Amino acid sequence: MLNNEFIKKIPKTDLHVHLDGSLRLPTLIELAKKEKIEMPAYTEEGLREKVFKKKYNDLGEYLHGFMYTCAVLRNPENLERVAYELAVDNQQEGVRYIEIRFAPQLHMDNKTMTMELILESINKGLSRAKKEFNAQKSVVEGLEPAFSYGIICCAMRMFGASFSPFYANFYDLHKFSHPMDIIKMGALELAKGIIRVRDDRGIPIVAFDLAGQEAGYPAGDFIDAYRFVHKNFMHKTVHAGEAYGAESIFQAITELYADRLGHAYYLFDKDKITDKDIENKQKYVDDLASYIAERRITIEVCLTSNLQTNPNLKNIKEHSFKKMLEKNISTSICTDNRLVSNTTVSGELKLALENFTITPRMLKDLLLYGFKRSFYPGSYSEKRKYVRSVMNYIDQIMKEYKVV
Numbered sequence: 001m002l003n004n005e006f007i008k009k010i011p012k013t014d015l016h017v018h019l020d021g022s023l024r025l026p027t028l029i030e031l032a033k034k035e036k037i038e039m040p041a042y043t044e045e046g047l048r049e050k051v052f053k054k055k056y057n058d059l060g061e062y063l064h065g066f067m068y069t070c071a072v073l074r075n076p077e078n079l080e081r082v083a084y085e086l087a088v089d090n091q092q093e094g095v096r097y098i099e100i101r102f103a104p105q106l107h108m109d110n111k112t113m114t115m116e117l118i119l120e121s122i123n124k125g126l127s128r129a130k131k132e133f134n135a136q137k138s139v140v141e142g143l144e145p146a147f148s149y150g151i152i153c154c155a156m157r158m159f160g161a162s163f164s165p166f167y168a169n170f171y172d173l174h175k176f177s178h179p180m181d182i183i184k185m186g187a188l189e190l191a192k193g194i195i196r197v198r199d200d201r202g203i204p205i206v207a208f209d210l211a212g213q214e215a216g217y218p219a220g221d222f223i224d225a226y227r228f229v230h231k232n233f234m235h236k237t238v239h240a241g242e243a244y245g246a247e248s249i250f251q252a253i254t255e256l257y258a259d260r261l262g263h264a265y266y267l268f269d270k271d272k273i274t275d276k277d278i279e280n281k282q283k284y285v286d287d288l289a290s291y292i293a294e295r296r297i298t299i300e301v302c303l304t305s306n307l308q309t310n311p312n313l314k315n316i317k318e319h320s321f322k323k324m325l326e327k328n329i330s331t332s333i334c335t336d337n338r339l340v341s342n343t344t345v346s347g348e349l350k351l352a353l354e355n356f357t358i359t360p361r362m363l364k365d366l367l368l369y370g371f372k373r374s375f376y377p378g379s380y381s382e383k384r385k386y387v388r389s390v391m392n393y394i395d396q397i398m399k400e401y402k403v404v
């Protein structure tokens, strides 16, 4: 199964990939020069040594590079370009479906950079890449599944006035409010905006997410924003269980209506439970895992990223992905950040196959969950048709490479 050609050919997804963490390095350098953004180096080697490293000491160091990528992404042409390139990079390694996520308010100033323009620009890049790919003879003739995509918009769990011109204005306008109230209002404002943009402009904004520093900012604070998108039939995912444990994951599912979970790394870690009412912590963790598995709430697993940001995780084999597989939880392999984590979907899939017990049958399920539990834009009937075409193609490739 570790045959490179097989890994490339087999249809894959990436349901958790941040646009601003996944630029091509040469593009970042070119755009930083053009926009006169100061960086510690202007060569690939220099930036790999100083910013986008193989290993990071902590989350702060991991997040440092976003300062530069976000700085070059406050311009519609640049946004369109990086979205296009991200889709093409995925297509070239056999990824057929992606959901690109980003936080619109980090790029906004509400003057020249409005939410509408930002989403239009990203969608332009993605739809161009999709059209080009799907014009291939084999796709047109139905011999191979088409490429498709959705956009996920992230609210920030925490933001300061310095995060973007939009946030600076937002703090100015609410100077008598507590910072936490401002953060909650920011999330609700985003929720209202993206529903409007989706409905008025037909942009495939498929889900709402909560990203950024988890510690100190519990999911429960964002109920209003999540309830708003929920009422408007938008899907929900939440970065949960990266810093907090099982209760935070439970909260994401029950109070924020999460259909999927980003990371959920500490799902099984009973020592992360702080709620004193939970007496039998082991039972709580087991019950929760069973509940997640039974409800088919899919976990977006990002192995390399977790290795880089969790100092406690020394060996990939100790990753909770092992237990997720054992408990029959629906999981999907994702990159998180292609540039910052220096990875690809194929790379992550190989890492999973090399370090965990995954039979061909399990591999097929793992790949299919990515399509089945995607927030595919379009009706359920259209989604079923698309998933069916992928399923047939997976069977064909597995047969061809004798992966049975």
Ligand SMILES: [Zn+2]
Pocket: 016, 018, 211, 239, 262, 336
């Ligand atoms: Zn993420």
